Amino acid sequence: MKKIAIIGTGGLGREVLAMIKSINEYDKKWEIVGFYDDAVIAGTKVAGYQVVGSVALLNEKKESLNVVIGVGNPVIRKLIRNKISNRNINFPVIIHPSSVIYDKKSVQLEEGVVIAANCVLTTDIKVGRCTYINSASVVSHDSVIGAFCMLMPTTSLSTGVVLGNEVYLGNGTKIDEPIHIEEGMRIKAGSILP
Known part of the structure; x- marks a missing residue:
């Protein structure tokens, strides 16, 4: 299974979580590691998963991690993507x-x-x-x-x-x-x- 995290703990982020769980019912593909969110304190539980930390922490990851942007505002989606320059972070098609x-x-x-x-x-x-x-x-x-x-x-x-x-x-x-x-x-x- 590949590790995956979700950026954003709001409604769309939780919908992405539900979609990944649904995909796993058909094909055990993803290991969900939690959320990244600048507005929520690390360690907080959302929908049963931990907030790992802020988006900036993704630039420090040493191992490969798949990430999905679970934020609905197009301008914010772009800002989030542009914050991440780490080559270990992948944005898979879901x-x-x-x-x-x-x-x-x-x-x-x-x-x-x-x-x-x-x-x-x-x-x-x-x-x-x-x-x-x-x-x-x-x-x-x-x-x-x-x-x-x-x-x-x-x-x-x-x-x-x-x-x-x-x-x-x-x-x-x-x-x-x-x-x-x-x-x-x-x-x-x-x-x-x-």
């Missing part, structure tokens, strides 16, 4: 076993991408590093999602959508045409874009 990728050869997932439960990605898709695609979201062919994006549950991207880096799509956002969403944009929950 995919919930209930999610489906139609054509794994043509779907490119960069480091740290998380795909939560019941998502569907079809074909010819690119997803930038440390992007989080939350539960029951759909990404259709020829879409490009930038780095550090956050797609909240039940988001739907139709053919050829392009999201710049650090885009936040609220719950239930539907994008029905091949449009480009500029870097850093925040789209409110329930939005339907032509």
Whole structure:
């Protein structure tokens, strides 16, 4: 089993914990070592796991450790990733076993991408590093999602959508045409874009 830690003890961090446990039910892949969080005192227990310390401590690790960013704000996701320069820290792609990728050869997932439960990605898709695609979201062919994006549950991207880096799509956002969403944009929950 590979060691893995979660950055962030908030709701999304605990969801990541639950997802890793769910993955382990199918394939005993991960040994969960705890959380890293700048706002919580080391030694505190969260969801039964210890807070190891601050994010900066990851730069001192001498052995290999996998890390998942469990923070929803795209700007903070990027700041966290940029704080970590230690080559012993890896950002694996995490995919919930209930999610489906139609054509794994043509779907490119960069480091740290998380795909939560019941998502569907079809074909010819690119997803930038440390992007989080939350539960029951759909990404259709020829879409490009930038780095550090956050797609909240039940988001739907139709053919050829392009999201710049650090885009936040609220719950239930539907994008029905091949449009480009500029870097850093925040789209409110329930939005339907032509």
